[in-house]
Amino acid sequence: MRWSALPPLNTLLPFEATVRHASMTAAAQELHVTHGAVSRQVQNLERSLGVSLFERHPRALRPTPEARQLAAVVRDALDQIDAGARQVSHRAPAGPLTLSCEPTLLMRWLIPRLPELAGSLPDITVHLSAGGGPVHFDRDNIDLAIRRDDFPFPDKVSRAHLFAERIGPVCRPDLAGRLTGTADLAGTAFLHTGTRPQAWDDWRRITGMTAEPASQQTLEHFYLTLQAAVAGVGVAIAPYAVVRDDLERGQLVAPFGFVPDGTSYHLLSRRPPEQDARVGRLAAWLRTRTATLETDSDRA
Template sequence: MRWPDLPPLNSLLPFEATVRHASMTRAAEELHVTHGAVSRQIQNLEKSLGVTLFERGTRSLRPTPQARRLAAAVRDALDQVDTASREVARRERGGPLALSCEPTLLMRWLIPRLPDLASQVPGLTVHLSAGGGPVSFDRDPVDVALRRDDFPVPADVCRSPLFLERIGPVCSPDLAERLRDGHGFAGAGEEAGVAGTGRDEAGAAGAGGAGGAAAGVTGVTILHASTRPGAWADWQRLTRRRVEPDGEQTFEHFYLALQAAVAGVGMAIGPYALVHDDLVRGQLVAPFGLVEDGTGYQLLSPQPPERDERIAALLTWLRAQATGL
């Protein structure tokens, strides 16, 4: 290798963001990773260089002069890579369409439907990448992005709605049966709700009366995802159901929490698009049905879809796939 003294390259992005924000939490939010992931990369970088890069206080994080000097060099290098990448990534209008999609939605909803895309739109080639949160079409090598609308979108970005977000607790059928037998939850929906298609949960906000909470989840391990840590709190706020778990477990990504639910580890909050196929196959059930949480998914593009036949074709197909959601 021509550069034997380079530090771990995957640590440089979290390091630069941490120096710029003077905060690992804000760096993690910008990069759409967990605080722990950023902290580990900073530790790896400090170990590699043999120096301390931050002065750590009780509620403060101050980059050292050496850290600021290194961060400035990293920014200069990234600017050069960014400029070269945009030049290399320029594509002809009729070429492949680069689509960025939130990782769990990509894995659990979009990829299983790609054979249908190839069948229905045979002339369209799509290059997929995983990503979440804001996207810069000037900077990032993507043509369109499939995102949940939980962040501000610049006025010059076109937003094409796809489907509303609906959430609810999901678990394996075996775990649901054990909980029912042991009264692990009460007030769950009828079989229509167990199938995951019940829409009557929206009225549950008043089920507990003026000041109380409706019967809910008890005696079970509840599963969290670091990428959406407020999911259980959102469901409780929307439904006013109680959650009194036996234990809690947190996973770094949403798809890991959902896979743990399939395996019977516990109960997770399942956004409908992410659990739809598991509900249909009977690998998961939604005992309390699902409730709209006020957000939705949209296709973001730098121009109206009708100006690019590739984007227009993709949007038509996505909306057809979303009709069942």
């Protein structure tokens, strides 16, 4: 046999899923088999290799370092097999695509454009999931993700630039009428967001403006901060993308415009667009719609 050291191949999927979830129950649910079936296959693999792959405790299952090392190799091999099968397959991928997006961008930009998306791509079903930070395609069962590049992206993930982040102070129109210059910001309340506590510092660093507020208030989420700005509580630093519709409706104004903060949003995908026409078409639609976020913000 050419591959004399290969373990039983039917043990590898249950093993990899068990390592990834650190749970045989979760692995069984993912693979649609019983817990006993997963346990038997893991034991068969351990017998084949002559090594224990898990530390078994009454309420915990911990993969050993050797198990994690082997699981990473198995995962890479499965990814290559999956990619190769897609290249030679004549069957078009079917079913819905799950798109993960940062919550505020999802709520204030993407969801309002779902009717347009459905009209442009009527044969593609998109399921939306709110999420931020590092992307775990397999663990969270998602196909694509929109993320800001304020953390490193995995090397093997397919990525496409969508738009550069541009930030600026926003407030209710009646409050903006009293802001004839940036010095007038000193008489206002600054609104902060718990998830981006450095937003005002970033804007002042980029613009060189040194205004200090009369008072400050921090809210937990971005959408709460923006709602407070709409209510006239104070002035918030906001990305253009999430306030674009508020500006068009006249609920908010940006008295000093928007400036790039050095970050950008990207579309990350589990597989390259050329391997799944649905991914390519959705990516093209997103690029077209987000292109205006950069050109429009220059005029805001």
